[in-house]
Amino acid sequence: MTPFPLYALAGVALVAIGLHGLFACVHLLRRILAVNIIGGGVFLVFGAVAARDPASGPDPVPHAMVITGIVVAVSATAFALVLAWRIHRATGRSTLAEDDPSPGA
């Protein structure tokens, strides 16, 4: 029994939890956290899938891509947090505005 199913299914669960949070919550901080949870799940699945054959050892290419992805995710999170802070400063709210049903009105 390799640990592959455990890690892969934990990653899948993180993706589902994060997706639920992304749609069920409107507070911007919660949404940013949700996107990060989805990202963590994707990285965990990718890393686990790369190491599912214990005989041949882990595949280094997905592992390198996960390292790249983590840095990009951190950068995007920093940018999202500053955007959320500016939205709060400008509107006094930490949610997005509801879509205007009649543009041009």
Added chain:
Amino acid sequence: MAANPEAAGPTRPEPAPGPAARAGLAVACLALAAGLGRVVLDLPADAAGLAPVVSGRLAESGVDNPVTAVLLNFRGYDTLLETGVLLLALIAVWSLTPAGCWGGVPGPPARRGEPPGGPDPVLRGFVRWLAPVAVLVAVYLLAVGTHQPGGAFQAGTVLAAAAVLLLLAGMARPPATASLWPRLVAVAGFLAFVAAALAGMPGGREFLEYPLGLAGTLIELVETVLTLAIGATLALLVAGVPEPPAAKPPPTGPIKTELPR
């Protein structure tokens, strides 16, 4: 910059989904998890992926750690663009500095460079011990990265964590965003990588094709500069932007301790 919440115009905040919608969402997400889990577990167990390709040509890469070989040689283009993304994120964060604040020290002016609530003696004592160890760990991760797990990104992250701890403990102040050296350090990683990528081109090689005997040295040089640049950029991203002196009063009455949905 006036805007109290009532005067924010005709737009209303996005409503949170009701209980029925949330239950439907939960069911949909559970179904998605079941499907994804099924697909992941059905993957063939014996696929070696690209591991044989990488190990077959590892000797040409100049390093012994396959992940470092992929990051800085075989798929160096990804990593080069990634350092560019990191730089872009810092530029994007800094470009959201409120009007009139550019160039100052990041943080609110009342306690610029001070931790919220004043310096914590326990945290200060802890950081005094931890920061040197973090630097040591970063140097080790960098040095070991060519033949064991480790490398520039891990080392840079540890450095950034040490810097953030120093900021939180009030033992260091973030540099002013207009000062030159943080910008030089942040750009250095990308520039070093581009220089290494161009190094082989006068000899008739492709972009990012390292000269065979020099690959190991070039990778070590790039990783060293990248470690400093990644650590500085991540710490600067956490430090954020300078904030204006008179931030408008809190928009909605008493401070809520619970984060609304």
